[in-house]
Amino acid sequence: MPKIVDDPEIATVAIASLTKMVSLLAAELVVGMHSDDINLIETCVRTKLFASVEGIGAEPTAAGVALAHRLVEPVLRDLRARVEARASALAHAQAAAAAAPIGADNKATNPRLLH
Secondary structure, three states: OOOOOOOHHHHHHHHHHHHHHHHHHHHHHHHOOOOOOHHHHHHHHHHHOOOOOOOOOHHHHHHHHHHHHHHHHHHHHHHHHHHHHHHHHHHHHHHHHHHOOOOOOOOOOOHHHHO
């Protein structure tokens, strides 16, 4: 992987920010309360994608957090696309199930076939 930044303090803050985000996502996956609410997940990630590292000043911290945001944006776009594709597939499956007759041979839906 090519070198992303020259300043090790910026890299340290970016890594700490990403680590914090991974922790948030892992907790979300375990709990799963908002697994279908991509807007809430994106908002939480963007809001919580910050880390303050002891001994690193405000300027490198801001640059590191900005780097973390640039790195995570493609991940969020991909996540949104996957959630939307899953929701679309689920909606199609539910529509198909609602349109299909109950029972493979119609015996459960047509009482005349039961005799």
